Amino acid sequence: MKNGFRIFLAALVALGFSWCAFVLAPVLQLGAEKQTTVLNSSDLYPVQRGDFAAQGLQVYRANGCAACHTAQVQQDGVGCDVVLTGMGTNQPADFKAFMKSLCELPDLQNCSDSLSKNLAAWNGALPKILLHGAREADAGKLADKLSAAGLKSEVRIVATGPDIARDWGLRHSVAEDFLWDDPVQLGSVRIGPDLANVGARFPDARWQLLHLYAPQVVVKGSTMPPFRYLFKMEKTRGEPAPDALKLPRELAPPSGYEVVPTDQARELAAYLLSLRAEVPLHDAPFTPPAPAPARPNKP
Amino acid sequence: MNEIEKLDSEIDASCRVSLLALFVGAAFWLVVASVLGLIASLNFHMPEAFANCPWLTYGRVQPAADDALLYGFCIPAGLGVALWLLARSGRTPVRGALVPFVAAHLWHLGVLVGLIGILAGYSTGFRWLEFPRGASSPLFYAYLLLALWAMMTFGARRERATSPPQWFLVAALFWFPWIYSTANLLLVAWPVRGVTQAVVAWWFGDNLLFVWLALVGVGAAFYFLPKFCERPPQTFYLALFAFWTLVLFGSLCGIPQGAPVPAWLPVASSVAAALLLVPLLAVVIVAWRAVRGSVLSKWDHGPFCFVGAGVVCFFLSGLMWMALACPEICRVTEFTWFVPAQAQLQLYGFFALTMFGAIYHILPRSAGFELPFPKLARAQFWISLSGVALLVAPLAIGGVAQGRQLQNPGISFAVISNSTLPFLRVSTTGQLLLLLGNLIFVLNVFGLASAWKRSVLKKALALVKAPLETAEVQA
Numbered sequence: 001m002k003n004g005f006r007i008f009l010a011a012l013v014a015l016g017f018s019w020c021a022f023v024l025a026p027v028l029q030l031g032a033e034k035q036t037t038v039l040n041s042s043d044l045y046p047v048q049r050g051d052f053a054a055q056g057l058q059v060y061r062a063n064g065c066a067a068c069h070t071a072q073v074q075q076d077g078v079g080c081d082v083v084l085t086g087m088g089t090n091q092p093a094d095f096k097a098f099m100k101s102l103c104e105l106p107d108l109q110n111c112s113d114s115l116s117k118n119l120a121a122w123n124g125a126l127p128k129i130l131l132h133g134a135r136e137a138d139a140g141k142l143a144d145k146l147s148a149a150g151l152k153s154e155v156r157i158v159a160t161g162p163d164i165a166r167d168w169g170l171r172h173s174v175a176e177d178f179l180w181d182d183p184v185q186l187g188s189v190r191i192g193p194d195l196a197n198v199g200a201r202f203p204d205a206r207w208q209l210l211h212l213y214a215p216q217v218v219v220k221g222s223t224m225p226p227f228r229y230l231f232k233m234e235k236t237r238g239e240p241a242p243d244a245l246k247l248p249r250e251l252a253p254p255s256g257y258e259v260v261p262t263d264q265a266r267e268l269a270a271y272l273l274s275l276r277a278e279v280p281l282h283d284a285p286f287t288p289p290a291p292a293p294a295r296p297n298k299p
Numbered sequence: 300m301n302e303i304e305k306l307d308s309e310i311d312a313s314c315r316v317s318l319l320a321l322f323v324g325a326a327f328w329l330v331v332a333s334v335l336g337l338i339a340s341l342n343f344h345m346p347e348a349f350a351n352c353p354w355l356t357y358g359r360v361q362p363a364a365d366d367a368l369l370y371g372f373c374i375p376a377g378l379g380v381a382l383w384l385l386a387r388s389g390r391t392p393v394r395g396a397l398v399p400f401v402a403a404h405l406w407h408l409g410v411l412v413g414l415i416g417i418l419a420g421y422s423t424g425f426r427w428l429e430f431p432r433g434a435s436s437p438l439f440y441a442y443l444l445l446a447l448w449a450m451m452t453f454g455a456r457r458e459r460a461t462s463p464p465q466w467f468l469v470a471a472l473f474w475f476p477w478i479y480s481t482a483n484l485l486l487v488a489w490p491v492r493g494v495t496q497a498v499v500a501w502w503f504g505d506n507l508l509f510v511w512l513a514l515v516g517v518g519a520a521f522y523f524l525p526k527f528c529e530r531p532p533q534t535f536y537l538a539l540f541a542f543w544t545l546v547l548f549g550s551l552c553g554i555p556q557g558a559p560v561p562a563w564l565p566v567a568s569s570v571a572a573a574l575l576l577v578p579l580l581a582v583v584i585v586a587w588r589a590v591r592g593s594v595l596s597k598w599d600h601g602p603f604c605f606v607g608a609g610v611v612c613f614f615l616s617g618l619m620w621m622a623l624a625c626p627e628i629c630r631v632t633e634f635t636w637f638v639p640a641q642a643q644l645q646l647y648g649f650f651a652l653t654m655f656g657a658i659y660h661i662l663p664r665s666a667g668f669e670l671p672f673p674k675l676a677r678a679q680f681w682i683s684l685s686g687v688a689l690l691v692a693p694l695a696i697g698g699v700a701q702g703r704q705l706q707n708p709g710i711s712f713a714v715i716s717n718s719t720l721p722f723l724r725v726s727t728t729g730q731l732l733l734l735l736g737n738l739i740f741v742l743n744v745f746g747l748a749s750a751w752k753r754s755v756l757k758k759a760l761a762l763v764k765a766p767l768e769t770a771e772v773q774a
Contacts, residue, residue: 004465004469007461007465007469007470010466010546011469011473012473014543014546014547014550015473015474015477017547017550018502018506018551019481019502021551022498022501022551023481023498023499023502026498026499027485029561030493030498031491031495033492033493061422061423062420062421063353063358063359064356064357064358064422064424067357067362070634074557162706162708165708172557172559173559175494175561176493177559178493178497178559179492179493180493182490183425183490184497185424186494186497186558186559188426188634189636189638189639190634190635190701190705191716221713222713222716223343223716223717223720225342225346225347225348225350225356225357226347227356228351229350229351229352
């Protein structure tokens with residue numbers, strides 16, 4: 001390398017290659033991405049956020065929420081659950097004997113251990129997950145045997161992995177989830193929990209607002225700093241404002257005053273509620289859970 | 300004074316004002332970064348401290364601290380070292396020193412605007428690119444001017460054959476404008492769609508934090524280590540090999556495993572990261588051959604310790620960077636404190652230590668004054684080194700512990716985040732030590748700068764007085 005031009009050329013080749021691979025190629029591959037259809041349905045996904053929630057993303061960005069929170073769920077793989085939904089005409093004692101005989105079948109060798117473990121501490125409540133995260137072939141065999149004995153069961157496709165087990169999501173995050181986000185706030189450190197589905201976990205706006213004002217009140221042992229500057233204290237005029245926070249005594253404002261969220265707090269809460277990636281996609285299949293009665297807040 | 304020494308001091312004098320402008324500002328931002336970092340870590344001691352203060356909330360102060368270190372200290376310090384080094388090794392003085400002087404001030408102005416922007420809530424939201432648009436354009440043009448001047452000095456070199464440090468530095472000069480303009484155009488000016496933004500941001504972060512810093516820091520180390528040990532560099536081809544593999548493999552890392560992007564991207568990154576071991580080993584071998592069995596003069600001992608420790612930290616932080624891209628290991632370390640630990644080791648352990656050594660060598664020569672507190676500078680080495688160790692080790696160990704707990708869904712998240720707090724509190728002591736070390740650095744740099752300013756004033760006064768007297772005599 002006797003002259004400067006060759007150094008320049010070396011840097012040009014190396015950086016140019018990396019630019020083509022990690023800037024140009026992703027832009028070409030994903031830049032014109034459109035909404036996809038939900039698996040087994042004609043619905044389009046993702047739906048664009050309303051203005052209010054979209055404004056909340058800017059509050060999220062401005063206050064650096066992504067410094068502590070990721071918004072991307074990961075999974076190890078996909079497996080099958082076999083769920084017992086009905087006993088048919090079988091008696092519980094017969095059922096137990098039948099299951100015991102199943103565990104000894106050479107066909108079900110792969111899953112007999114987890115099957116007997118799952119049944120050991122069962123109190124008889126239905127639906128009961130007999131097998132979790134099993135291979136499709138094993139799940140199919142078990143379901144066949146169960147239906148032959150007149151038992152009702154379902155095979156469900158589920159994602160597996162620690163994030164899923166923590167109830168942070170039903171499937172891993174995929175590129176489609178972030179289609180409308182600008183800026184995309186994936187985050188890199190989990191100082192706080194993952195927020196990819198925080199709207200599904202805590203669907204109550206009042207809970208979100210109270211959590212922003214005083215995290216330790218609603219999540220015991222939380223290390224999150226409070227964001228009181230997103231709220232203001234106002235004199236109560238007649239009736240208390242509908243979205244005034246219901247605070248415990250030690251945090252409550254002096255009598256005659258109330259703590260109400262500013263627009264920024266409301267927008268942020270709306271954005272957090274919009275974070276719910278709950279539909280199965282071609283890249284990330286799973287069997288959606290049956291619509292349950294309103295879910296209570298789960299930590 | 301012989302010819303060579305005469306030329307050397309002429310070159311040193313030619314970059315004096317530019318270097319003072321770059322290094323004084325860099326030293327100032329270094330202390331600002333330490334203070335902001337301490338404020339951020341206060342959140343882990345008392346989370347309620349800044350509940351009513353939007354400017355000091357963790358999500359703003361933490362990126363501001365990182366950017367003050369990276370843009371405020373690392374880049375101007377690196378540019379100053381590159382300017383001096385290209386002038387010295389090309390045996391040609393810097394012409395038109397006013398331009399880099401003005402550009403240095405423009406750069407520091409950009410950093411000021413950017414930091415205020417982040418604290419006021421105008422961050423772009425992308426890691427390592429948080430400065431808003433009003434800051435990024437002055438930074439970009441200031442860099443262009445400084446790089447242009449360094450390149451012109453390089454182009455006018457009298458020694459035509461180039462040496463390894465020059466390749467590293469010239470490549471670095473060229474690297475930043477490309478990645479910075481790409482990232483700002485595709486993320487801030489005309490944002491690309493969806494998750495492509497994250498890919499571009501990761502690419503930018505890797506190319507700035509790993510490749511750019513490595514090019515400048517390793518380039519400086521390859522120059523200073525043989526120089527301190529007073530022996531000719533003998534490992535031309537190995538250094539060439541290290542250069543090529545570093546720019547080729549290093550620039551392809553950075554996409555985290557398991558990211559919600561097409562699968563080929565993280566796979567390509569993890570392959571490149573595995574190959575990164577080649578340049579890491581090559582750099583260490585080149586450095587080892589330069590220093591093996593040499594006896595140092597007392598004068599060079601302080602700077603040598605800084606640069607040597609910097610190379611060791613470079614190797615360690617490179618290994619951590621590889622670990623973060625290895626699918627088996629990153630299952631545990633991804634999303635934990637291990638990620639910031641690697642960044643801090645790269646910024647403070649590798650780059651800042653190397654720059655301390657280089658600046659302690661360059662600045663007294665260029666300004667023409669001895670260091671005002673040489674003993675403190677020697678103490679600073681041990682203070683800063685133990686600060687780096689106390690900052691990085693608890694974060695890395697705590698990160699692994701945190702990752703192992705995250706793998707077990709039976710442990711609730713609140714328990715996990717509380718069990719990392721002791722590690723974070725230990726790392727605060729590391730930050731305190733680093734602040735102390737940085738204050739010593741500032742004391743030395745500011746002391747030198749003011750000694751030079753006083754001497755300039757004296758000379759100016761003498762000049763003003765002298766002609767007056769002769770005029771009186773003639774009258």
